[in-house]
Amino acid sequence: MKAFSLLLVFVVAKVAMVAGHSIPLSPWTPLAYLWQDVLVAILFAVLERMLPKAASRLLYWALVLYAAINIPVARAVSSPLTWPMLRAARGPLSDSFLLYLTWQNLMLMALVLVLAAATPRLPRPRIRAWVLTALPVVTLGPLASARIETLGLHRNPILALISIPRRSPVYAAAGPRAADWRTSRLIDAPAEDLSALRGIARGRNIVMLSLESTAAQYLSLYGSAYEVTPHLTALARHAVVFDNAYSVYPESIKGLYSVLCSAYPTLDSTPETYEHLPCRSIASELAGVSELAGASELAGAGYRTALFHSGRLDYLGMQSIVRNRGYQTLEDAGGIGGNRNSSFGVDEPSTVARMLSWIDALPRGQRFFLTYLPIAGHHPYETPQRGPFPEREEIGRYRNALLYGDAALGVLIDGLRARGLADNTVWIIYGDHGEAFGQHEGNYAHTFFIYDENVHVPLLIAAPGQIPSQVRVRKVVSLVDLAPTILDLTGADLNAKGAPALYQGRSMLDAVPRLALFFTDYSLKLAGVRDGPWKLIQELDSGRAKLFNLDRDPHELTDLSRANPGLAERYRQATSFALMPSAPSQSPFSWPLAAPWFRPAGTLAVP
Numbered sequence: 001m002k003a004f005s006l007l008l009v010f011v012v013a014k015v016a017m018v019a020g021h022s023i024p025l026s027p028w029t030p031l032a033y034l035w036q037d038v039l040v041a042i043l044f045a046v047l048e049r050m051l052p053k054a055a056s057r058l059l060y061w062a063l064v065l066y067a068a069i070n071i072p073v074a075r076a077v078s079s080p081l082t083w084p085m086l087r088a089a090r091g092p093l094s095d096s097f098l099l100y101l102t103w104q105n106l107m108l109m110a111l112v113l114v115l116a117a118a119t120p121r122l123p124r125p126r127i128r129a130w131v132l133t134a135l136p137v138v139t140l141g142p143l144a145s146a147r148i149e150t151l152g153l154h155r156n157p158i159l160a161l162i163s164i165p166r167r168s169p170v171y172a173a174a175g176p177r178a179a180d181w182r183t184s185r186l187i188d189a190p191a192e193d194l195s196a197l198r199g200i201a202r203g204r205n206i207v208m209l210s211l212e213s214t215a216a217q218y219l220s221l222y223g224s225a226y227e228v229t230p231h232l233t234a235l236a237r238h239a240v241v242f243d244n245a246y247s248v249y250p251e252s253i254k255g256l257y258s259v260l261c262s263a264y265p266t267l268d269s270t271p272e273t274y275e276h277l278p279c280r281s282i283a284s285e286l287a288g289v290s291e292l293a294g295a296s297e298l299a300g301a302g303y304r305t306a307l308f309h310s311g312r313l314d315y316l317g318m319q320s321i322v323r324n325r326g327y328q329t330l331e332d333a334g335g336i337g338g339n340r341n342s343s344f345g346v347d348e349p350s351t352v353a354r355m356l357s358w359i360d361a362l363p364r365g366q367r368f369f370l371t372y373l374p375i376a377g378h379h380p381y382e383t384p385q386r387g388p389f390p391e392r393e394e395i396g397r398y399r400n401a402l403l404y405g406d407a408a409l410g411v412l413i414d415g416l417r418a419r420g421l422a423d424n425t426v427w428i429i430y431g432d433h434g435e436a437f438g439q440h441e442g443n444y445a446h447t448f449f450i451y452d453e454n455v456h457v458p459l460l461i462a463a464p465g466q467i468p469s470q471v472r473v474r475k476v477v478s479l480v481d482l483a484p485t486i487l488d489l490t491g492a493d494l495n496a497k498g499a500p501a502l503y504q505g506r507s508m509l510d511a512v513p514r515l516a517l518f519f520t521d522y523s524l525k526l527a528g529v530r531d532g533p534w535k536l537i538q539e540l541d542s543g544r545a546k547l548f549n550l551d552r553d554p555h556e557l558t559d560l561s562r563a564n565p566g567l568a569e570r571y572r573q574a575t576s577f578a579l580m581p582s583a584p585s586q587s588p589f590s591w592p593l594a595a596p597w598f599r600p601a602g603t604l605a606v607p
Contacts, residue, residue: 002044002048002056002057002060003041003044003045003048004041004119005115005116006040006044006063006116007037007038007041008115008119009063009064009112009115009119010034010037010040010041010067010156011034012111012112012115013070013112014033014034014037014153016071016075016108016112017070017071017074017075017080017153018153019075020075021078021151021153021442022441024148024149024150026147026148028143028144029144029148031137031141031143031144032141032144032145032147032148032150033153033154034137034141034154035137035140035141035142035145036141036154036155036156037156038134038137038138038141039138039141039156039159040156040158040159041134042134042138044059044060044063047059048060060116061116063158064112064113065113066157068109068112069081069109070157071108071112072101072102072105072108072109073085074153075105076444077442077444077445077523078152078153078441078442078443078444078448078523079151079152079153079155079160079442079448079522079523080152080153080155080157080160081157081160081161082160082161082522082523083161084447084521085522085523086161087270145542146542149544151441151524152523152524181515181574182478182506182514182516182517183512183513183514183515184476184512184513184514184515184531184532185515185531185570186513186531186532186534189475189476189513189531189532190474190475190476190513190532191475191511191512191513192473192474192475193509194240194473194508194509194511195509195511197461197467197488197489197509198489198491198509199490199491200426200463200466200467201426201463201486201489201490201491202490203367204367204424204425204426204463205303205368205369205370205421205424205425205426206286206303206368206369206370206425206426206427206486206489206490207370207372207412207425207426207427207428208282208370208371208372208427208428208429208482208486209372209374209409209427209428209429209430210256210371210372210373210374210430210431210432211374211377211402211405211429211430211431211457212252212373212374212375212377212405212432213377213378213379213398213431213432213433213434213446214377214402214431214432214435214457214458215431215433215434215435215436215452215453215454215456215457215458216243216245216431216434216452216456216458217434217452217453217456218398218399219232219233219402219458220233221236221241221458221460226389228399228402228403228406229402229406229409230406230410231406231410231413232406232429232460235409235413235427235429235462235464236460236462236470237469237470238462238463238464238466238467238468238469238470239427239462239463239467239470239471240460240461240462240467240470240471240473241459241470241471241472242459242460242473242475242477242508243472243473243474244456244475244476244477244516245430245456245457245458245477245479245516246455246456246476246478246516246518246530247432247433247434247455247457247479247518248264248265248478248479248480248519249433249519249520250433250434250446250447250448250449250450250454250518250520251433251446251447252373252432253271253316253317253318253321254269254271254321255433255479256318256321256322256373256432257271257274257321258480258505259282259479259480259482259483260279260281260282260283260321260322260325260483261279261280261281261325261483261502261503262480262481262482262483262484262502262504262505263277263279263480263502263503263505264480264504267525270317271317271320271321272317273320274320274321275320275323278502279502280502280503281325281326281483282326282369282482282483282486282487283305283307283325283326283369283371284325284326285483285492286302286303286369286486286490287304287305287326287369288302288303303367303368303369304328304329304362304366304367304368304369305326305327305328305329305369305370305371306327306328306330306331306355306368306369306370307329307330307331307371307373308329308331308336308351308354308355308358308370308371308372308373309331309332309345309351309373309375310332310336310345310347310348310350310351310373310374310375311332311333311345311375311378312332312333312334312345313330313332314332327371329358332345333345336350336351336354337350345375348374348375348404348405348407348408349408351374351408352408352411352412352415355370355372355412356412356415356419359415359419359421360419372412373432374405374408376402376404376405376408377398377401377402377435379435379445381394381397381398381400381401382397382401383397383400383401383404384404385404387399387401387403387404388400388403389403394437398435398437422464422465423464423465424465425463426461426462426463426489427460427461427463428482428486429458429459429460429462430457430458430459430479430482431457431458431459432457433447433454433455433457434446434452434453434454434455434456434457435453436451436453436454439453439555440453440556447520447522448520448522448523449520450518450519450520450528450537451537452535452554452556454520455528457479459479461489475513475514476513476514476515476516476530476531476532477508477514477516478516478517478518480504480505480517481505481507481508482505483503483505484503484506485507485508487507488507488508488509489509515530515531515574516529516531517529518530524539525539525540525541526538526539526540527540529571529574529575530550531571531574533549533550533551533552534548534549534550534567534571535550535556536548536572536575538572538575545561545568545571545572546559546561547560547561547564547568547571548560
């Protein structure tokens with residue numbers, strides 16, 4: 001009886017989870033959405049007959065409570081909790097969690113608990129009817145899920161946890177290629193030559209700013225009707241602005257690894273995986289730090305390097321990404337202090353003041369490489385003062401947060417100008433990933449999908465003393481290309497240095513048009529590529545793929561994969577090549593996403 005009651009609880013919880021979402025209508029729909037719930041109920045029925053009554057009752061209520069907890073989660077982000085989501089659910093996100101304890105969600109959770117208490121008292125169902133109904137549902141359910149795009153909402157919360165992250169410390173090591181698989185497949189792909197920028201940072205300071213949760217589409221610099229970054233827009237008047245830049249992964253920590261080390265993170269991995277991987281980070285290269293000596297010993301006179309984070313470096317293992325990566329100074333919210341603390345970090349003005357004091361303490365004439373990681377823009381989009389945009393909607397609070405973060409950028413720019421450093425500084429400013437507000441069904445926040453609102457980010461190289469006017473660049477670039485690009489800007493000979501042997505990115509200053517690869521695994525496992533106007537998104541577990549022409553369809557609303565099967569297949573092969581394990585004669589860790597669970601049939605040639 002408890003198994004039947006548990007099934008009723010799962011069904012009611014599932015209805016609460018999908019309420020408000022667009023559900024595909026088909027005879028397959030009930031089977032697709034409920035078969036995993038039926039399967040878990042059957043497994044519980046088996047355990048119920050084997051366990052003592054007290055143990056089965058305890059297990060029953062544990063499953064009920066977990067189903068109830070998942071209701072507000074799935075309603076907010078269109079996914080039950082997964083292992084990466086559970087790992088992220090720590091104290092720094094407590095302010096975000098509180099926003100979803102609405103009376104509607106609390107009522108739905110209470111309804112499930114009341115149902116769980118009442119249904120075991122109902123008349124016992126007939127076992128034969130129960131089995132004859134359940135078995136066909138479980139048998140046909142996987143077929144139904146393959147036919148219906150459920151966005152992952154079909155998963156039972158228990159089964160959503162089965163894909164446990166791997167902890168092998170060697171997945172993501174980079175290596176040279178026999179061929180650059182990222183070479184564009186298009187004859188007419190933009191191929192702007194930016195070689196004239198080589199050396200513009202020679203002898204100059206470099207500030208690298210990672211804008212938190214900032215998608216390109218929300219900035220006036222990229223066509224938005226709202227001006228939320230006036231200081232960034234002003235800085236861009238003397239900058240190269242990349243119109244089609246893509247983050248590798250729509251989350252800050254692994255995204256930072258791809259920027260610093262010019263290497264792809266991997267599927268089903270944790271940040272701690274990357275701490276001991278070979279990495280010649282851009283900070284190490286600029287400081288002249290010996291990889292063997294460690295970050296504290298300078299091998300020669302180079303840049304002074306520092307990283308300041310308004311958040312906390314221990315969150316989600318960010319320490320593993322930045323520790324021993326060439327930064328002589330590492331400070332986060334704990335060391336910075338601040339005038340205002342939230343669960344996620346400290347106020348941006350306090351971080352800017354700390355950075356300027358660090359600059360003041362440097363020897364006169366000392367070049368520096370300063371990395372600034374703000375938190376303004378992160379959910380729940382809190383700001384110390386009310387902004388000009390309406391705060392009753394999340395998008396309004398988000399715009400106010402971007403405006404607040406941009407004001408801190410303005411203070412930093414003014415601070416360098418007051419110190420006579422404005423014309424002697426090159427700025428590298430990019431969005432670490434985007435942010436979604438329901439532009440696509442179920443797409444909120446940033447980690448769960450790879451539509452443009454998740455991965456298309458602003459990127460500019462600003463040099464007020466070197467670039468006389470704004471230059472727009474249309475070619476597709478990836479943030480994995482940033483480290484070699486910065487070295488190229490300093491005039492480094494990329495052919496002579498050892499670092500590019502480890503880099504999986506290439507300098508953006510050359511004229512070779514390339515693909516951009518991006519992926520996520522927080523909920524569904526998705527991977528995609530952008531090539532000129534074309535973009536493919538592939539769901540790795542089901543094999544479903546969507547093809548978009550962003551010149552004609554910038555909002556990614558029309559799937560063209562059936563109208564262009566040959567092109568879609570070529571990009572599917574490109575994605576598979578990126579995920580392919582290496583050839584036996586090479587290091588088994590030389591491919592960017594060599595995840596053991598994915599094994600393409602045969603050997604794919606580069607399309």
